[in-house]
Amino acid sequence: MSGTGRPAANWEVTLAATTAEQTQALGRHIAEVLQAGDLLVLSGELGAGKTTFTQGLGEGLGVRAGIISPTFVLVRIHPNLPDGPRPGGPDLVHVDAYRLGSAAEIDDIDLENTMDSSVTVVEWGLDRVEHLSESRLEIDLHRAIGLGTAAEAAGDLGDAGTTGGPSATLDFDDDTDEPRTIVVRGYGPRWATAPALGGFEGGLPC
Template sequence: MLEIRLKGLEETEKFGIKLGEVLQSGDIVCLNGELGAGKTTLTKSIGKGLGVEEYITSPTFALINEYEGRVRVYHFDVYRLENVDELYDLGFDEYFYGNGVSIVEWAEKIEKLLPKERIIINIDKGKTLDERIIVITGEGNRYKEIIKELNID
Protein backbone atom coordinates (compact mmCIF):
# COMPACT_ATOMS: atom_id res chain seq x y z
CA MET A 1 0.00 0.00 0.00
CA LEU A 2 1.15 3.52 -0.78
CA GLU A 3 -0.53 6.65 0.59
CA ILE A 4 0.17 10.04 -0.98
CA ARG A 5 -1.17 13.45 0.04
CA LEU A 6 -1.59 15.79 -2.89
CA LYS A 7 -1.91 19.42 -1.84
CA GLY A 8 -3.47 20.79 -4.98
CA LEU A 9 -4.28 20.38 -8.65
CA GLU A 10 -0.65 20.84 -9.71
CA GLU A 11 0.54 17.98 -7.47
CA THR A 12 -2.37 15.83 -8.63
CA GLU A 13 -1.41 16.44 -12.25
CA LYS A 14 2.27 15.62 -11.59
CA PHE A 15 1.27 12.39 -9.84
CA GLY A 16 -1.07 11.38 -12.66
CA ILE A 17 1.53 12.09 -15.33
CA LYS A 18 4.14 10.07 -13.43
CA LEU A 19 1.70 7.16 -13.08
CA GLY A 20 0.84 7.35 -16.78
CA GLU A 21 4.54 7.25 -17.68
CA VAL A 22 5.06 3.94 -15.82
CA LEU A 23 1.88 2.23 -17.04
CA GLN A 24 2.19 -0.43 -19.73
CA SER A 25 -0.09 -2.23 -22.12
CA GLY A 26 -2.39 -4.57 -20.18
CA ASP A 27 -2.43 -2.49 -16.97
CA ILE A 28 -5.78 -1.82 -15.32
CA VAL A 29 -6.21 1.20 -13.06
CA CYS A 30 -9.29 1.25 -10.84
CA LEU A 31 -10.35 4.65 -9.48
CA ASN A 32 -12.70 4.87 -6.52
CA GLY A 33 -13.92 7.89 -4.59
CA GLU A 34 -17.02 9.94 -4.00
CA LEU A 35 -18.47 12.39 -6.52
CA GLY A 36 -16.07 15.29 -6.96
CA ALA A 37 -13.09 13.43 -5.52
CA GLY A 38 -11.12 13.92 -8.73
CA LYS A 39 -11.31 10.63 -10.61
CA THR A 40 -11.70 12.28 -14.02
CA THR A 41 -9.09 14.93 -13.20
CA LEU A 42 -6.62 12.18 -12.32
CA THR A 43 -7.55 10.26 -15.46
CA LYS A 44 -6.73 13.31 -17.60
CA SER A 45 -3.27 13.50 -16.01
CA ILE A 46 -2.67 9.77 -16.41
CA GLY A 47 -3.62 10.20 -20.07
CA LYS A 48 -0.99 12.93 -20.46
CA GLY A 49 1.60 10.56 -19.02
CA LEU A 50 0.48 7.96 -21.55
CA GLY A 51 0.95 10.44 -24.40
CA VAL A 52 -2.73 11.16 -25.07
CA GLU A 53 -3.02 14.54 -26.78
CA GLU A 54 -6.79 14.51 -27.22
CA TYR A 55 -8.92 16.16 -24.52
CA ILE A 56 -10.11 13.46 -22.11
CA THR A 57 -13.72 13.70 -21.00
CA SER A 58 -15.75 11.57 -18.65
CA PRO A 59 -17.60 8.82 -20.53
CA THR A 60 -20.49 8.99 -18.05
CA PHE A 61 -23.12 8.50 -20.74
CA ALA A 62 -21.04 6.55 -23.28
CA LEU A 63 -19.60 4.17 -20.63
CA ILE A 64 -16.25 4.03 -22.45
CA ASN A 65 -14.04 6.43 -24.39
CA GLU A 66 -10.94 5.37 -26.32
CA TYR A 67 -7.82 7.46 -26.83
CA GLU A 68 -4.57 7.07 -28.72
CA GLY A 69 -1.34 7.52 -26.83
CA ARG A 70 1.89 5.53 -26.71
CA VAL A 71 -0.57 2.68 -25.98
CA ARG A 72 -4.33 2.73 -26.48
CA VAL A 73 -6.24 4.07 -23.45
CA TYR A 74 -9.70 2.77 -22.52
CA HIS A 75 -11.49 5.08 -20.09
CA PHE A 76 -14.52 3.54 -18.41
CA ASP A 77 -17.01 5.34 -16.18
CA VAL A 78 -19.43 2.82 -14.71
CA TYR A 79 -21.23 5.23 -12.37
CA ARG A 80 -24.51 5.01 -14.30
CA LEU A 81 -24.19 1.32 -15.07
CA GLU A 82 -27.53 -0.28 -14.29
CA ASN A 83 -26.47 -3.89 -14.69
CA VAL A 84 -23.33 -5.75 -15.69
CA ASP A 85 -24.95 -7.02 -18.88
CA GLU A 86 -24.17 -3.59 -20.38
CA LEU A 87 -20.47 -4.36 -19.93
CA TYR A 88 -20.87 -7.80 -21.48
CA ASP A 89 -22.56 -6.15 -24.47
CA LEU A 90 -19.49 -3.91 -24.87
CA GLY A 91 -17.14 -6.88 -24.77
CA PHE A 92 -15.37 -5.47 -21.71
CA ASP A 93 -13.02 -8.44 -21.46
CA GLU A 94 -11.47 -7.50 -24.81
CA TYR A 95 -10.49 -4.17 -23.25
CA PHE A 96 -9.31 -5.58 -19.91
CA TYR A 97 -7.29 -8.35 -21.51
CA GLY A 98 -6.26 -6.38 -24.60
CA ASN A 99 -3.22 -4.34 -25.56
CA GLY A 100 -4.15 -1.02 -23.97
CA VAL A 101 -4.36 0.54 -20.54
CA SER A 102 -7.82 0.45 -18.95
CA ILE A 103 -8.81 3.17 -16.48
CA VAL A 104 -12.07 2.44 -14.66
CA GLU A 105 -13.89 5.10 -12.66
CA TRP A 106 -16.23 3.75 -9.97
CA ALA A 107 -14.48 0.40 -10.27
CA GLU A 108 -15.92 -0.89 -7.00
CA LYS A 109 -19.26 -1.25 -8.82
CA ILE A 110 -17.83 -3.96 -11.11
CA GLU A 111 -15.20 -5.45 -8.83
CA LYS A 112 -16.28 -9.04 -9.56
CA LEU A 113 -15.66 -8.54 -13.30
CA LEU A 114 -12.20 -7.04 -12.94
CA PRO A 115 -9.06 -9.12 -13.37
CA LYS A 116 -7.28 -10.00 -10.15
CA GLU A 117 -4.12 -8.15 -11.21
CA ARG A 118 -4.95 -4.47 -11.09
CA ILE A 119 -3.98 -1.19 -9.51
CA ILE A 120 -6.61 0.26 -7.16
CA ILE A 121 -6.54 3.96 -6.34
CA ASN A 122 -8.88 5.29 -3.69
CA ILE A 123 -9.22 9.06 -3.70
CA ASP A 124 -10.46 10.95 -0.66
CA LYS A 125 -10.89 14.68 -0.23
CA GLY A 126 -8.46 16.29 2.18
CA LYS A 127 -8.82 19.17 4.59
CA THR A 128 -8.63 21.88 1.93
CA LEU A 129 -10.66 22.24 -1.27
CA ASP A 130 -7.93 20.91 -3.57
CA GLU A 131 -6.15 18.47 -1.24
CA ARG A 132 -6.54 14.78 -2.05
CA ILE A 133 -5.43 11.66 -0.23
CA ILE A 134 -4.51 8.89 -2.65
CA VAL A 135 -4.24 5.31 -1.37
CA ILE A 136 -2.85 2.83 -3.88
CA THR A 137 -3.32 -0.90 -3.43
CA GLY A 138 -3.49 -3.82 -5.80
CA GLU A 139 -2.34 -7.30 -6.57
CA GLY A 140 0.26 -8.90 -8.77
CA ASN A 141 3.77 -8.20 -9.99
CA ARG A 142 2.80 -5.12 -12.02
CA TYR A 143 1.24 -3.54 -8.94
CA LYS A 144 4.49 -4.11 -7.01
CA GLU A 145 6.58 -2.65 -9.85
CA ILE A 146 4.37 0.41 -10.13
CA ILE A 147 4.44 1.03 -6.37
CA LYS A 148 8.24 0.81 -6.45
CA GLU A 149 8.43 3.30 -9.33
CA LEU A 150 5.90 5.68 -7.75
CA ASN A 151 7.27 5.64 -4.22
CA ILE A 152 7.47 9.35 -3.64
CA ASP A 153 9.49 10.53 -0.67
Protein backbone atom coordinates in the same frame (compact mmCIF):
# COMPACT_ATOMS: atom_id res chain seq x y z
CA MET B 1 -8.42 -12.10 2.36
CA SER B 2 -9.03 -8.76 4.02
CA GLY B 3 -11.57 -8.09 6.72
CA THR B 4 -14.07 -7.05 4.05
CA GLY B 5 -13.90 -10.44 2.32
CA ARG B 6 -11.91 -9.01 -0.60
CA PRO B 7 -8.36 -10.22 -1.37
CA ALA B 8 -5.68 -8.28 0.46
CA ALA B 9 -3.55 -5.90 -1.58
CA ASN B 10 0.10 -6.72 -2.16
CA TRP B 11 0.97 -3.23 -0.99
CA GLU B 12 -0.59 0.15 -0.21
CA VAL B 13 0.85 3.66 -0.53
CA THR B 14 -0.85 6.80 0.81
CA LEU B 15 -0.02 10.17 -0.75
CA ALA B 16 -1.18 13.75 -0.31
CA ALA B 17 -2.04 16.23 -3.06
CA THR B 18 -3.00 19.83 -2.35
CA THR B 19 -3.72 21.01 -5.91
CA ALA B 20 -5.28 19.66 -9.07
CA GLU B 21 -1.86 19.88 -10.72
CA GLN B 22 -0.42 17.56 -8.08
CA THR B 23 -3.21 15.07 -8.73
CA GLN B 24 -2.43 15.23 -12.45
CA ALA B 25 1.29 14.90 -11.70
CA LEU B 26 0.66 11.62 -9.90
CA GLY B 27 -1.25 10.40 -12.95
CA ARG B 28 1.65 11.33 -15.22
CA HIS B 29 4.10 9.61 -12.87
CA ILE B 30 2.11 6.37 -12.71
CA ALA B 31 1.73 6.42 -16.51
CA GLU B 32 5.50 5.93 -16.79
CA VAL B 33 5.22 2.37 -15.46
CA LEU B 34 2.02 1.38 -17.23
CA GLN B 35 1.81 -0.90 -20.24
CA ALA B 36 -0.85 -2.41 -22.48
CA GLY B 37 -3.15 -4.69 -20.52
CA ASP B 38 -3.00 -2.75 -17.25
CA LEU B 39 -6.25 -2.11 -15.39
CA LEU B 40 -6.80 0.83 -12.99
CA VAL B 41 -9.89 1.09 -10.80
CA LEU B 42 -10.66 4.61 -9.50
CA SER B 43 -12.86 5.32 -6.49
CA GLY B 44 -13.75 8.49 -4.62
CA GLU B 45 -16.56 10.75 -3.60
CA LEU B 46 -17.92 13.71 -5.54
CA GLY B 47 -15.19 15.96 -6.89
CA ALA B 48 -12.44 13.72 -5.55
CA GLY B 49 -10.32 14.12 -8.68
CA LYS B 50 -10.85 10.88 -10.60
CA THR B 51 -11.06 12.60 -13.98
CA THR B 52 -8.28 15.04 -13.07
CA PHE B 53 -6.04 12.07 -12.26
CA THR B 54 -6.99 10.40 -15.55
CA GLN B 55 -6.11 13.56 -17.48
CA GLY B 56 -2.60 13.39 -16.04
CA LEU B 57 -2.44 9.70 -16.84
CA GLY B 58 -3.39 10.45 -20.44
CA GLU B 59 -0.67 13.08 -20.73
CA GLY B 60 1.91 10.62 -19.44
CA LEU B 61 0.74 7.90 -21.83
CA GLY B 62 0.80 10.32 -24.75
CA VAL B 63 -2.77 9.79 -25.89
CA ARG B 64 -5.21 12.16 -27.58
CA ALA B 65 -6.17 15.06 -25.32
CA GLY B 66 -9.69 16.03 -24.25
CA ILE B 67 -10.21 13.55 -21.43
CA ILE B 68 -13.53 14.16 -19.66
CA SER B 69 -15.69 11.85 -17.60
CA PRO B 70 -17.39 9.43 -20.04
CA THR B 71 -20.73 9.81 -18.23
CA PHE B 72 -23.13 9.47 -21.14
CA VAL B 73 -21.21 7.21 -23.51
CA LEU B 74 -19.82 4.93 -20.74
CA VAL B 75 -16.56 4.40 -22.64
CA ARG B 76 -14.15 6.77 -24.38
CA ILE B 77 -11.07 5.58 -26.25
CA HIS B 78 -8.10 7.94 -26.48
CA PRO B 79 -5.62 6.64 -29.07
CA ASN B 80 -1.90 6.87 -28.65
CA LEU B 81 -0.34 9.79 -30.55
CA PRO B 82 2.59 8.94 -32.85
CA ASP B 83 4.15 12.34 -32.08
CA GLY B 84 3.52 12.13 -28.33
CA PRO B 85 5.91 11.21 -25.50
CA ARG B 86 5.27 7.45 -25.94
CA PRO B 87 4.83 6.75 -29.66
CA GLY B 88 3.65 3.21 -30.22
CA GLY B 89 2.46 2.96 -26.64
CA PRO B 90 -0.95 1.79 -25.44
CA ASP B 91 -4.22 3.58 -26.03
CA LEU B 92 -6.25 4.76 -23.03
CA VAL B 93 -9.75 3.33 -22.51
CA HIS B 94 -11.67 5.48 -20.01
CA VAL B 95 -14.82 3.99 -18.50
CA ASP B 96 -17.52 5.37 -16.22
CA ALA B 97 -19.11 2.35 -14.52
CA TYR B 98 -21.48 4.28 -12.28
CA ARG B 99 -24.53 3.30 -14.32
CA LEU B 100 -23.41 -0.32 -14.57
CA GLY B 101 -24.73 -2.37 -11.69
CA SER B 102 -22.86 -5.64 -12.12
CA ALA B 103 -19.92 -7.45 -13.66
CA ALA B 104 -22.31 -8.82 -16.29
CA GLU B 105 -23.13 -5.29 -17.46
CA ILE B 106 -19.40 -4.58 -17.66
CA ASP B 107 -19.04 -7.60 -19.93
CA ASP B 108 -21.72 -6.18 -22.22
CA ILE B 109 -19.47 -3.27 -23.21
CA ASP B 110 -16.75 -5.68 -24.40
CA LEU B 111 -13.74 -4.22 -22.64
CA GLU B 112 -11.96 -7.52 -23.27
CA ASN B 113 -11.61 -6.48 -26.93
CA THR B 114 -9.43 -3.49 -26.07
CA MET B 115 -7.64 -4.51 -22.89
CA ASP B 116 -4.67 -6.22 -24.53
CA SER B 117 -3.73 -3.09 -26.49
CA SER B 118 -4.74 -0.44 -23.96
CA VAL B 119 -4.50 0.86 -20.45
CA THR B 120 -8.03 0.64 -19.05
CA VAL B 121 -9.17 3.12 -16.40
CA VAL B 122 -12.56 2.53 -14.77
CA GLU B 123 -14.18 5.17 -12.59
CA TRP B 124 -16.68 3.73 -10.09
CA GLY B 125 -15.38 0.27 -10.97
CA LEU B 126 -14.93 -1.26 -7.52
CA ASP B 127 -16.60 -4.69 -7.29
CA ARG B 128 -17.54 -4.48 -10.98
CA VAL B 129 -14.38 -5.01 -13.03
CA GLU B 130 -12.03 -7.14 -10.94
CA HIS B 131 -12.84 -10.18 -13.09
CA LEU B 132 -11.29 -8.52 -16.14
CA SER B 133 -7.70 -9.03 -14.97
CA GLU B 134 -5.86 -10.91 -12.25
CA SER B 135 -3.78 -7.77 -11.68
CA ARG B 136 -4.92 -4.20 -11.11
CA LEU B 137 -4.16 -0.92 -9.43
CA GLU B 138 -6.87 0.47 -7.18
CA ILE B 139 -6.66 4.22 -6.63
CA ASP B 140 -8.88 5.84 -4.02
CA LEU B 141 -9.11 9.65 -4.02
CA HIS B 142 -10.62 11.47 -1.04
CA ARG B 143 -11.36 15.15 -0.60
CA ALA B 144 -10.64 16.84 2.71
CA ILE B 145 -14.19 18.19 2.54
CA GLY B 146 -16.39 15.88 0.51
CA LEU B 147 -19.43 16.88 -1.54
CA GLY B 148 -21.39 13.82 -0.50
CA THR B 149 -22.06 10.43 -2.02
CA ALA B 150 -23.38 9.44 -5.42
CA ALA B 151 -26.67 8.42 -3.82
CA GLU B 152 -27.03 11.85 -2.24
CA ALA B 153 -26.32 13.44 -5.61
CA ALA B 154 -29.12 11.40 -7.15
CA GLY B 155 -31.53 12.65 -4.52
CA ASP B 156 -30.46 16.25 -5.01
CA LEU B 157 -30.98 16.03 -8.76
CA GLY B 158 -34.48 14.63 -8.51
CA ASP B 159 -35.58 13.15 -11.84
CA ALA B 160 -32.39 11.68 -13.27
CA GLY B 161 -34.10 11.27 -16.62
CA THR B 162 -34.22 15.04 -17.14
CA THR B 163 -30.69 15.80 -15.98
CA GLY B 164 -28.62 12.99 -17.43
CA GLY B 165 -28.57 11.14 -14.10
CA PRO B 166 -26.46 11.63 -11.01
CA SER B 167 -23.23 10.70 -12.72
CA ALA B 168 -23.55 13.85 -14.82
CA THR B 169 -22.17 15.71 -11.79
CA LEU B 170 -20.03 13.07 -10.14
CA ASP B 171 -16.88 15.01 -10.94
CA PHE B 172 -18.35 18.42 -10.15
CA ASP B 173 -15.54 20.76 -9.12
CA ASP B 174 -13.08 18.00 -9.99
CA ASP B 175 -10.24 20.44 -10.64
CA THR B 176 -10.45 22.56 -7.48
CA ASP B 177 -7.28 23.14 -5.51
CA GLU B 178 -7.81 21.60 -2.12
CA PRO B 179 -6.14 18.81 -0.12
CA ARG B 180 -6.78 15.28 -1.26
CA THR B 181 -5.58 11.97 0.08
CA ILE B 182 -4.75 9.41 -2.59
CA VAL B 183 -4.37 5.74 -1.69
CA VAL B 184 -2.79 3.41 -4.27
CA ARG B 185 -3.02 -0.37 -3.89
CA GLY B 186 -1.56 -3.12 -6.04
CA TYR B 187 -3.15 -6.51 -6.68
CA GLY B 188 -2.00 -9.57 -8.57
CA PRO B 189 1.36 -10.69 -9.96
CA ARG B 190 1.80 -7.61 -12.19
CA TRP B 191 1.88 -5.45 -9.07
CA ALA B 192 3.71 -7.75 -6.69
CA THR B 193 5.88 -4.80 -5.65
CA ALA B 194 5.06 -1.11 -5.54
CA PRO B 195 6.49 1.32 -8.09
CA ALA B 196 8.34 4.32 -6.68
CA LEU B 197 5.50 6.71 -5.85
CA GLY B 198 6.72 8.62 -2.82
CA GLY B 199 8.88 11.03 -4.77
CA PHE B 200 6.54 11.87 -7.63
CA GLU B 201 6.73 15.45 -8.84
CA GLY B 202 4.36 17.69 -6.91
CA GLY B 203 3.37 15.23 -4.21
CA LEU B 204 4.54 14.02 -0.83
CA PRO B 205 3.84 10.85 1.15
CA CYS B 206 1.37 11.30 4.00
